Amino acid sequence: MPINKLALVRYKTIDNCLQNRFRKWTLEDLVEACSDAIYEYEGITKGVSVRTIQLDLQNMRSEKLGYNAPIIVNDKKFYCYEDKNYSITNIPLTSQDLGTLNEVVEVLKQFKGFSYFEELTGMVTKLEDKLYKQQNKGRSYIEFEKNELLKGLQFIDPLLKSIINKKTLLIHYKSFKARQPIEIIFFPYLLKEYRNRWFILGKAKKGDAIMNLALDRIELIADAEKEKYQKAEFDVLTYYQHAIGVSIMPNQKTDLIVLKILKEHAPYILTKPIHSSQTILKEETDGTIFSIEVIWNFELERELLGFGEQLTILSPQRLSRKIQSRLKNTLSKYQRTDN
Helix, strand or coil: CCCCHHHHHHHHHHHHHHHCCCCCECHHHHHHHHHHHHHHHHCCCCCCCHHHHHHHHHHHHCCCCCCCCCEEEECCCEEEECCCCCCHHHCCCCHHHHHHHHHHHHHHHCCCCCHHHCCHHHHHHHHHHHHHHHHCCCCCCCCCCCCCCCCCHHHHHHHHHHHHCCCCEEEEECCCCCCCCEEEEEEEEEEEEECCEEEEEEEECHHHCEEEEEHHHEEEEEECCCCCCCCCCCCHHHCCCCCCCCCCCCCCCEEEEEEEEEHHHHHHHHHCCCCCCCEEEEEECCEEEEEEEEECCHHHHHHHHCCHHHEEEEECHHHHHHHHHHHHHHHHHHHHHHC
């Protein structure tokens, strides 16, 4: 059953609405959301009829499109997914899809040897694995890093669209320390992934502060149409270039950090540098001395602590003392337990 572009926009919009369980969706709400989406993407102003959305819901529930969406109606009024983890984007690939994607993979694999397409290598491997699992009933012989319990991934798509279209957002955000979520008028600039968690970099209207929000702490995103979008006054694409992780302050200076790693563990940092600024300074009989030039933040400390006794911080001394203090504090907790 062929699907036209407008229908795809409606299905995707309905899917996004029903995934948002912080709001109750009536049929009229879905009509309004789809009308807004079609105006945004296609510039069509005539809107969508109630009958059209009713047919869309019927099609999404059926096998016609392969969705079999578990759409239910609560209190004879409010639409939602019975399975809170369901999304039409998670449905299995059809045989036709598999055939097309296999052809795409074969084309992409031809570019893997060219330097301009080096970043395709990981993407093609993941796609090949996805196709293999689909064709072999879920069996796979390659394991990618993932976190099935990670929250907030449903916000990636709307946030990316907001960045591209320069839209101001109203975000309900609840930090780990907060009892209640706060409302933030937010200008989004960049999506960032670090250690399988996602963050959105942007600026808050109140206080004009640059903020880095974790997607798993976001509870609601909505368009703040009356608020004019403010462009970034800094280079967004280089904002994190001197950082490990995401915890940095605007205009924060870098530190030249000199470290020594034991000889038997040196290959680990040689084959996978801690940071792109990593430079080998000296090879000694018992280890390798190297440097990185980065911003001192929480993620840097955690990275260095992760090497344990294998790594020694030679300079700056203030960082060395900080790591020593944290190690002593950790050891004291074990000593109290032993006693």
